Amino acid sequence: MSGKIIITTPFPTPEEVAAYFKIPAKRVAELDRMIAEHRAELVASRRKKASPRNGSRKSSDVVKTSRSKK
Amino acid sequence: MATPRPEPRNAFINVPYAKRYERVYLAFIAGIVGHGLVPTAAVRDPSSRFQLERIYELISAAQYSFHDLSWMSLDGKSPRTPRLNMAFELGLAVALSRGSGANHQWFVFDTVPYRLDKVLSDLGGIRPRFHDRSPESVLRALMNVFGRRANQPTLANLIEIYQEVERMARQIKRTYSVDLFDTRPFAELVYAANRVSPKNIPTLPD
Numbered sequence: 001m002s003g004k005i006i007i008t009t010p011f012p013t014p015e016e017v018a019a020y021f022k023i024p025a026k027r028v029a030e031l032d033r034m035i036a037e038h039r040a041e042l043v044a045s046r047r048k049k050a051s052p053r054n055g056s057r058k059s060s061d062v063v064k065t066s067r068s069k070k
Numbered sequence: 071m072a073t074p075r076p077e078p079r080n081a082f083i084n085v086p087y088a089k090r091y092e093r094v095y096l097a098f099i100a101g102i103v104g105h106g107l108v109p110t111a112a113v114r115d116p117s118s119r120f121q122l123e124r125i126y127e128l129i130s131a132a133q134y135s136f137h138d139l140s141w142m143s144l145d146g147k148s149p150r151t152p153r154l155n156m157a158f159e160l161g162l163a164v165a166l167s168r169g170s171g172a173n174h175q176w177f178v179f180d181t182v183p184y185r186l187d188k189v190l191s192d193l194g195g196i197r198p199r200f201h202d203r204s205p206e207s208v209l210r211a212l213m214n215v216f217g218r219r220a221n222q223p224t225l226a227n228l229i230e231i232y233q234e235v236e237r238m239a240r241q242i243k244r245t246y247s248v249d250l251f252d253t254r255p256f257a258e259l260v261y262a263a264n265r266v267s268p269k270n271i272p273t274l275p276d
Contacts, residue, residue: 004214004216005134005175005216006216006217007107007218007219008219009078009079009106010106011106011221011264011267012079012106012264014264014265017261022257023258028261031238031262031265032265034238034241035238035265035266042234
Protein backbone atom coordinates (compact mmCIF):
# COMPACT_ATOMS: atom_id res chain seq x y z
CA MET A 1 0.00 0.00 0.00
CA SER A 2 1.19 3.52 -0.56
CA GLY A 3 0.08 7.08 0.08
CA LYS A 4 0.20 9.06 3.27
CA ILE A 5 -2.43 8.43 5.90
CA ILE A 6 -3.77 11.38 7.82
CA ILE A 7 -4.70 10.43 11.36
CA THR A 8 -7.59 12.33 12.86
CA THR A 9 -8.25 10.31 16.02
CA PRO A 10 -7.13 11.92 19.29
CA PHE A 11 -4.06 10.65 21.13
CA PRO A 12 -5.06 7.98 23.63
CA THR A 13 -4.62 8.97 27.25
CA PRO A 14 -2.16 7.04 29.47
CA GLU A 15 -5.18 5.72 31.39
CA GLU A 16 -6.66 4.31 28.16
CA VAL A 17 -3.36 2.68 27.24
CA ALA A 18 -2.91 1.18 30.71
CA ALA A 19 -6.46 -0.18 30.60
CA TYR A 20 -6.01 -1.59 27.08
CA PHE A 21 -2.88 -3.51 28.10
CA LYS A 22 -4.30 -4.36 31.53
CA ILE A 23 -1.33 -2.86 33.37
CA PRO A 24 -2.11 -2.98 37.10
CA ALA A 25 -2.54 0.38 38.86
CA LYS A 26 0.40 -0.32 41.16
CA ARG A 27 2.71 -0.93 38.20
CA VAL A 28 1.38 2.17 36.44
CA ALA A 29 2.39 4.20 39.49
CA GLU A 30 5.88 2.64 39.41
CA LEU A 31 6.25 3.35 35.69
CA ASP A 32 5.10 6.94 36.20
CA ARG A 33 7.70 7.37 38.94
CA MET A 34 10.46 5.93 36.71
CA ILE A 35 9.43 8.15 33.80
CA ALA A 36 9.41 11.21 36.06
CA GLU A 37 12.91 10.32 37.32
CA HIS A 38 14.19 9.84 33.76
CA ARG A 39 12.65 13.13 32.84
CA ALA A 40 14.24 14.98 35.75
CA GLU A 41 17.66 13.53 34.89
CA LEU A 42 17.21 14.50 31.26
CA VAL A 43 16.21 18.06 32.11
CA ALA A 44 19.17 18.36 34.51
CA SER A 45 21.63 17.06 31.91
CA ARG A 46 20.22 19.41 29.26
CA ARG A 47 20.52 22.31 31.68
CA LYS A 48 24.11 21.32 32.42
CA LYS A 49 24.93 21.17 28.72
CA ALA A 50 23.30 24.53 28.10
CA SER A 51 25.08 26.29 30.97
CA PRO A 52 28.22 28.27 30.10
CA ARG A 53 31.61 26.67 30.70
CA ASN A 54 33.73 27.48 33.77
CA GLY A 55 35.16 30.91 33.73
CA SER A 56 32.38 32.49 31.72
CA ARG A 57 29.71 32.18 34.40
CA LYS A 58 28.78 35.40 36.11
CA SER A 59 28.97 35.57 39.88
CA SER A 60 25.28 36.62 39.96
CA ASP A 61 24.31 33.30 38.32
CA VAL A 62 26.03 31.35 41.08
CA VAL A 63 24.09 33.22 43.72
CA LYS A 64 20.82 32.50 41.89
CA THR A 65 21.57 28.76 41.65
CA SER A 66 22.42 28.42 45.30
CA ARG A 67 19.27 30.30 46.28
CA SER A 68 17.05 28.10 44.17
CA LYS A 69 18.33 25.02 45.97
CA LYS A 70 17.05 26.20 49.36
CA MET B 71 -12.55 -17.49 13.56
CA ALA B 72 -14.66 -14.36 14.04
CA THR B 73 -13.16 -11.19 12.59
CA PRO B 74 -13.20 -8.35 15.12
CA ARG B 75 -13.90 -4.82 13.94
CA PRO B 76 -10.66 -2.87 13.53
CA GLU B 77 -9.88 -0.34 16.22
CA PRO B 78 -9.06 2.90 14.38
CA ARG B 79 -6.08 3.56 16.63
CA ASN B 80 -4.49 0.09 16.62
CA ALA B 81 -1.39 -0.58 14.55
CA PHE B 82 0.07 -4.08 14.37
CA ILE B 83 3.87 -4.39 14.35
CA ASN B 84 5.37 -7.40 12.58
CA VAL B 85 9.16 -7.43 13.04
CA PRO B 86 11.68 -10.22 13.65
CA TYR B 87 11.94 -10.98 17.35
CA ALA B 88 15.71 -10.97 17.48
CA LYS B 89 18.30 -9.08 19.48
CA ARG B 90 19.61 -7.25 16.43
CA TYR B 91 16.10 -5.95 15.70
CA GLU B 92 15.53 -4.53 19.18
CA ARG B 93 16.17 -0.95 18.12
CA VAL B 94 13.90 -1.37 15.10
CA TYR B 95 11.17 -2.74 17.39
CA LEU B 96 11.60 0.17 19.85
CA ALA B 97 11.57 2.68 16.98
CA PHE B 98 8.30 1.25 15.63
CA ILE B 99 6.78 1.55 19.12
CA ALA B 100 8.00 5.14 19.53
CA GLY B 101 7.01 6.21 16.03
CA ILE B 102 3.54 4.68 16.14
CA VAL B 103 2.78 6.04 19.61
CA GLY B 104 4.20 9.42 18.59
CA HIS B 105 1.54 9.55 15.89
CA GLY B 106 -1.22 8.95 18.43
CA LEU B 107 -1.79 5.26 17.71
CA VAL B 108 -1.66 2.14 19.87
CA PRO B 109 0.84 -0.49 18.71
CA THR B 110 0.01 -4.17 19.06
CA ALA B 111 2.24 -7.17 18.32
CA ALA B 112 2.15 -10.93 18.56
CA VAL B 113 4.79 -10.86 21.29
CA ARG B 114 5.37 -14.05 23.21
CA ASP B 115 2.64 -14.76 25.69
CA PRO B 116 3.08 -18.02 27.60
CA SER B 117 -0.48 -17.87 28.92
CA SER B 118 -1.94 -17.44 25.46
CA ARG B 119 -4.11 -19.83 23.49
CA PHE B 120 -3.38 -21.02 19.95
CA GLN B 121 -0.90 -18.57 18.43
CA LEU B 122 -2.50 -18.36 14.97
CA GLU B 123 -5.84 -17.36 16.44
CA ARG B 124 -4.17 -14.69 18.56
CA ILE B 125 -2.23 -13.24 15.60
CA TYR B 126 -5.33 -13.22 13.42
CA GLU B 127 -7.32 -11.38 16.09
CA LEU B 128 -4.54 -8.84 16.63
CA ILE B 129 -4.18 -8.05 12.94
CA SER B 130 -7.89 -7.92 12.30
CA ALA B 131 -8.39 -5.65 15.31
CA ALA B 132 -5.84 -3.21 13.87
CA GLN B 133 -6.53 -0.53 11.31
CA TYR B 134 -2.89 -0.57 10.17
CA SER B 135 -0.11 -3.12 10.08
CA PHE B 136 3.64 -2.77 9.53
CA HIS B 137 5.58 -5.72 8.18
CA ASP B 138 9.36 -5.71 8.28
CA LEU B 139 10.51 -8.38 5.85
CA SER B 140 14.20 -7.51 6.02
CA TRP B 141 15.29 -10.65 7.89
CA MET B 142 16.41 -12.79 4.96
CA SER B 143 19.11 -14.92 6.55
CA LEU B 144 18.95 -18.40 8.04
CA ASP B 145 18.87 -18.52 11.83
CA GLY B 146 21.73 -20.00 13.84
CA LYS B 147 19.95 -22.95 15.44
CA SER B 148 20.10 -26.37 13.83
CA PRO B 149 18.36 -27.18 11.55
CA ARG B 150 19.08 -23.75 10.10
CA THR B 151 15.93 -22.28 8.61
CA PRO B 152 14.60 -18.95 7.32
CA ARG B 153 11.96 -17.15 9.37
CA LEU B 154 8.63 -17.32 7.61
CA ASN B 155 6.44 -15.76 10.30
CA MET B 156 6.80 -12.20 9.01
CA ALA B 157 5.77 -13.10 5.46
CA PHE B 158 2.94 -15.27 6.78
CA GLU B 159 1.56 -12.43 8.92
CA LEU B 160 1.78 -10.09 5.94
CA GLY B 161 -0.30 -12.61 4.00
CA LEU B 162 -2.94 -12.57 6.72
CA ALA B 163 -3.01 -8.76 6.65
CA VAL B 164 -3.34 -8.66 2.86
CA ALA B 165 -6.20 -11.16 2.99
CA LEU B 166 -7.94 -9.11 5.69
CA SER B 167 -7.55 -5.91 3.70
CA ARG B 168 -9.29 -7.54 0.71
CA GLY B 169 -12.36 -8.72 2.62
CA SER B 170 -15.72 -7.11 1.97
CA GLY B 171 -16.04 -3.85 3.89
CA ALA B 172 -12.46 -4.20 5.09
CA ASN B 173 -10.61 -1.14 6.20
CA HIS B 174 -7.19 -2.54 7.00
CA GLN B 175 -4.09 -0.88 5.56
CA TRP B 176 -0.72 -2.61 5.50
CA PHE B 177 2.81 -1.43 4.85
CA VAL B 178 5.93 -3.38 4.00
CA PHE B 179 9.45 -2.45 5.11
CA ASP B 180 12.83 -3.69 3.95
CA THR B 181 16.45 -2.61 4.19
CA VAL B 182 17.56 -3.39 0.61
CA PRO B 183 15.96 -1.76 -2.45
CA TYR B 184 14.46 -4.10 -5.09
CA ARG B 185 15.16 -7.22 -3.00
CA LEU B 186 11.49 -7.89 -2.31
CA ASP B 187 10.81 -7.83 -6.05
CA LYS B 188 12.95 -10.95 -6.24
CA VAL B 189 12.14 -12.77 -3.04
CA LEU B 190 8.42 -11.99 -2.91
CA SER B 191 7.44 -11.16 -6.47
CA ASP B 192 3.75 -11.62 -5.60
CA LEU B 193 4.03 -8.15 -4.07
CA GLY B 194 4.94 -6.67 -7.46
CA GLY B 195 3.77 -3.09 -7.72
CA ILE B 196 3.81 -2.53 -3.98
CA ARG B 197 6.31 0.08 -2.88
CA PRO B 198 8.13 -1.02 0.28
CA ARG B 199 9.47 1.51 2.76
CA PHE B 200 13.16 1.38 3.53
CA HIS B 201 15.22 1.78 6.65
CA ASP B 202 18.78 0.87 7.58
CA ARG B 203 17.88 -0.61 10.98
CA SER B 204 18.74 2.68 12.70
CA PRO B 205 15.95 4.15 14.84
CA GLU B 206 16.04 7.42 12.91
CA SER B 207 15.53 5.68 9.57
CA VAL B 208 12.54 3.74 10.94
CA LEU B 209 11.04 6.96 12.33
CA ARG B 210 11.58 8.73 8.99
CA ALA B 211 9.88 5.86 7.17
CA LEU B 212 6.91 6.05 9.55
CA MET B 213 6.68 9.82 9.00
CA ASN B 214 6.34 9.08 5.30
CA VAL B 215 3.43 6.76 6.06
CA PHE B 216 1.55 8.94 8.54
CA GLY B 217 0.57 12.52 9.00
CA ARG B 218 -1.67 14.05 11.63
CA ARG B 219 -4.24 16.77 11.16
CA ALA B 220 -3.42 18.05 14.66
CA ASN B 221 -0.37 17.51 16.84
CA GLN B 222 1.90 16.40 14.03
CA PRO B 223 5.19 15.22 15.58
CA THR B 224 8.51 16.31 14.10
CA LEU B 225 11.39 13.91 13.59
CA ALA B 226 13.11 15.51 16.60
CA ASN B 227 9.98 14.86 18.72
CA LEU B 228 9.94 11.20 17.66
CA ILE B 229 13.63 10.77 18.36
CA GLU B 230 13.09 12.12 21.88
CA ILE B 231 10.22 9.69 22.42
CA TYR B 232 12.46 6.90 21.10
CA GLN B 233 15.23 7.86 23.52
CA GLU B 234 12.85 7.63 26.44
CA VAL B 235 11.50 4.29 25.24
CA GLU B 236 15.06 2.99 24.90
CA ARG B 237 15.79 4.14 28.40
CA MET B 238 12.73 2.31 29.69
CA ALA B 239 13.89 -0.79 27.78
CA ARG B 240 17.23 -0.66 29.60
CA GLN B 241 15.38 -0.34 32.90
CA ILE B 242 13.17 -3.35 32.08
CA LYS B 243 16.25 -5.41 31.17
CA ARG B 244 17.96 -4.46 34.42
CA THR B 245 14.97 -5.23 36.59
CA TYR B 246 12.95 -8.15 35.31
CA SER B 247 13.28 -9.26 31.67
CA VAL B 248 16.18 -9.45 29.26
CA ASP B 249 13.66 -10.26 26.54
CA LEU B 250 11.75 -7.21 25.31
CA PHE B 251 9.61 -9.30 22.94
CA ASP B 252 7.34 -10.45 25.72
CA THR B 253 3.84 -9.30 26.64
CA ARG B 254 4.68 -7.33 29.75
CA PRO B 255 7.74 -5.45 28.43
CA PHE B 256 5.82 -4.61 25.25
CA ALA B 257 2.86 -3.18 27.18
CA GLU B 258 5.14 -1.15 29.43
CA LEU B 259 7.19 0.22 26.53
CA VAL B 260 4.00 1.35 24.80
CA TYR B 261 2.76 2.92 28.03
CA ALA B 262 6.06 4.75 28.53
CA ALA B 263 6.04 6.06 24.94
CA ASN B 264 2.48 7.30 25.37
CA ARG B 265 3.24 8.87 28.75
CA VAL B 266 6.18 10.90 27.42
CA SER B 267 4.55 11.95 24.14
CA PRO B 268 2.94 15.11 25.54
CA LYS B 269 6.30 16.14 26.98
CA ASN B 270 7.97 15.78 23.61
CA ILE B 271 5.27 17.02 21.24
CA PRO B 272 4.79 20.64 22.28
CA THR B 273 1.30 21.00 20.79
CA LEU B 274 -0.08 18.13 22.89
CA PRO B 275 -1.62 19.14 26.21
CA ASP B 276 0.41 17.69 29.10
